[in-house]
Amino acid sequence: MLHRGIKFVHAAVLAFSAVLAFLFVRGLDEDGVLGNSALIWVFDSDDSTSGAQVAQAIASFSADHGVTVAREVPDMRDPDGHRHLYLAPGDRQSGAGSWLDEGYPAFSRNYTTDVHPIAEIGQRDPRGEYYVFGAPAAADALVAEFADLGLRAGVTHPLSYTTLAAAYTGGVLWGSFWVVALAAVTMTGASVLLSAKAYGILRLQGMSFGGLLVRDLRQLAVSWSVAVGAVAAVTLAFLGFYNGLAWLGMFATVAGGLAGLFILLVLAAHAAVLALTFKVDVLRALKGELPARAATISVYLVRIPALLLALSIATDVAAAGQDVLARQESRTAYADAGDAVTIRLNGSLPSETDQVIKEVGPWLRRADREGKVILAGRRDLQSIAQSAQLPPGEVLVVNETFLAKQPVLDPTGRRYTPVAQDGKSPETHPVRLIIPESLSRQAATITAAIPEVLASGFDRHTQLETLPAKSGQHVFAYNPGNQVYNAAHSPKEDRSLVRDPVVVVVPNGSKFLSDDGYTAFATQEGVVFPDPDDVLGAIAANKGNKGNKLQTYVTAVRPVGQNSALKLRDAVNEFRVQLFNLILAVIVLLIAGVGVCIIYSRKNAQAIFVQHISGWRYTVTHRFILSLELALAVLLATRVPFETWSRNQQLEKLAAAGTPLPHPLVHLTELDLSVIAGLVAVEFGAVLLALAVFHGRIVREGATEA
Structure with a gap:
């Protein structure tokens, strides 16, 4: 009989093909x-x-x-x-x-x-x-x-092979494909190895390698047909309920292609491992012996990539989990924002940048002066004075309305309040520069750099008031900051709650902020309208007016709360897929680890028993495999910290030379180290446990025969 593990693998890859195809086509439909x-x-x-x-x-x-x-x-x-x-x-x-x-x-x-x-x-x-x-x-x-x-x-x-390959290579679904493929190959190889004794009996009866392979495929055809029917029925029922079988042909093509690739890999692994069993003569095969050297090399050829893949996925899981937690933490702030929206500008007007600024900038300034706008522009702190070597951080350019909505505290814990509107020109009020106490040593440098952030006519000597802020506070910025480069954070990281920002408070609608500045912050989701009708009404009022093409430049409004919810949903989905990938990778590690112990114990059973009754210590008897596994565990534990240290060294050299960093410095968190330690414990512990079990079995069977 064909080992049930092989049947399970074929059914599993068919099911996984359907799932991956569903996620892939759904993503395509949402993208275009x-x-x-x-x-x-x-x-x-x-x-x-x-x-x-x-x-x-x-x-x-x-x-x-x-x-x-x-x-x-x-x-x-x-x-x-x-x-x-x-x-x-x-x-x-x-x-x-x-x-x-x-x-x-x-x-x-x-x-x-x-x-x-x-x-x-x-x-x-x-x-x-x-x-x-x-x-x-x-x-x-x-x-x-x-x-x-x-x-x-x-x-x-966008739907050509080359475009799709470039877009999805290296993504979460790409990783899922290779994890499933690795798991399927590993389980297939293990199932064939566990059937070594049965194959020995069939060889004794005169069956050749080709005959055994054809026999396995013939038996597999029956279970494979049942699996195809079951997976197809479940998939059709689900898709019929989910979308009425829309784009069924495209889905079937993708699922069939994935299944074909998986099946080819599985069959190749089946044939390769079956060929390995023929490296042992029939009499030794009847005892379940395996070609130790070739089998061990084959297992480690799977196990070492699986270790590195699991390690990479584990760090991705930690990062995705932290992202989900950060987005959940900011949910309350987004909920308090109510129906507030940002605007989306037309991205198909690269040749009319000046015209966009000319139309959109003054409109935003008028809305700001009328109190209809919350300004929450963002700049990277290091970028405002690159030659000064400022620490990583962020600059929030806000208006007085922002201070009325979001608390910014002074060192005594009192809240900074907006300047009362007295009917005078907003330029009569100074710009307030609020610097956290943690950046007090850099206050002079930051103050000198502020004119580069504001309009060119701004005079920091007469129109700037510098104030201190309490260190350790988080300020809600109304957007995740993904569109603003920051040397200390990943482009996908949620930075809605900004820790210890430098806050530049500009009077509502003043000319201290240029039209270009208003427009630039709008493209970064930094101009917020608490009432969407203020945007929609302005667009509707100018439709058909050739003198004001606002409806051409503003294509949509984006609710800040809904945008956050969608990003949280995507982050949760990515975390789930990454966690699924990690579980499969760990299963591969466990199977490969047990496989190593099976091969080792069957090859050395007699020597292990003799050494045991001769009083050898357990660690001495198994010193070779224990040393090898310990080396792998050390590699697994130190690889990410070493790569992180090496990468940061290179980035620090670039920063010292005044070169903008291509990506932020990497910092290992306690969660990262905990995940790595857990993975090492599972990998090494599984081998120790399996080795102990096989050692005990050898001792018991040897004592019985004696």
Whole structure:
């Protein structure tokens, strides 16, 4: 009979293929519209053609070329979970053209897509993203059509193999694939080794290597068919409930490809380990003996990469867990923000940066002067005076309204309050620079650097008041800070609660902050509107007004609380996947560790028994394998600290030379060290336990035979 472990592996990889395919396709659907052959980004315009004329030209192009073209526009109120497709169908009866009547077949339930005729797009600025559904060559023809309309555009293929490979290589799902593959190969090899005695009997009956392999595959075919049917039935039932079997063909293709890769790896491992059993003659095989040298090398070829992979995943799990905890800690602050929103500026206007600043900056200043804005701009502390070697930290550029919402304490614990509005020009009030006591030694350097943060006409000698702040306090900054470079933090780390920031308090709407500064902070989610209607009303009031194109530059509002909730959801999902990867990696380690002990004990059973009855100490009898495992444990325990130290040494050399750091310094936390210690204990402890069990069995069996 075929070992049940092999049957389990084949059923498991089929199930894992379905799960990984689901996560992959769901991610694709949330990142963009499925089914497209090309994506065209229109990034410049000479303003010779109106949005309505462009929409009409696209409709004619679709009809002439038999392809469907769709313009994607984020929803104004929910840009992270809702999009609109303005569609020009090539054939309204089939393919993407049918979405006008049937709606977009969403694979993910986390994202909503509404489909509209392209004529409804009206006078919206034509710059943005357009999907092409049909022959890929049509994308180039559409770019040429855009050029005739005075538009500049570029073509990408987001669903091509090369693009997807570049986007997902090194990601969480990529790691999941290799962990599952390693686990499947390890379990298959272990199952074949455990059947060594049964294979010896079959060899005694005259079966060759090819005959044994064909026999195993024949027996596997029955259980494999059952597993395929069971996994397919469960998957179809789930997808039918989840999304009505949307994009079933794409899902089946991805799942089938993954399953095929897994099965090939498993079959290769099966054949390779089966071939190893033929390295032992039939009589010794009947006793369960294995080719010790080749088998041991093979196991360690799996075990050492598994150790390094598990270590890498363990540190990722620790980082992901800390990220989740940090985001949960800031949830209360985001909840208190209520319906507050930030604005999303149009990213398809790189050639009109000056015009964007000219339109958006004064509008934000007026809103700030009217008390409709909470300013929470951010700068990296080291970046404001790179030659001064300031310590890592952050600068918050805020307005008086911010102080009314968020507490900033002086050294005695009293809260700084906003300056009362007296009807005078805001420039009559000074800028307040609040520096934590922990940075008191750098106060002069920071004070001298502040003019670089504010408008060029600012005079720090007459318009700046320096005040102290209590050390150790956390200030809520209304955004996670991911769009602002910081030498001490990861780009994905949640920095919503900023520890000991330098706070620059600018009077509401004053010219101490430039139009460029307002616009830059807006792109970093640092300009917050407590009432979304203040944004939506301003946009609606200027629609159709050619003198003010605010509706062109502000494409959506983003609720700060909802944005935080979505990031927390993503962080929790990533933590779960990483934890799943770690569990599988640990299982691989345990299986490989037990496999080492099986091979070692079967090869040396007689010598172990003789040494035991001769009074040898346990550690002396097993000194070779214990020394080898101890060396691996030391490698596992010291690898991450050594790599961290080495990397930080290189970064410190760059910092000393005045070179901006490419990424932050790495600091090992107690959680990191605890995870590494736990992994070492599990790995080394499992081998010690397995070795003790096999040692006792050898002694008992030897005593019985004697």
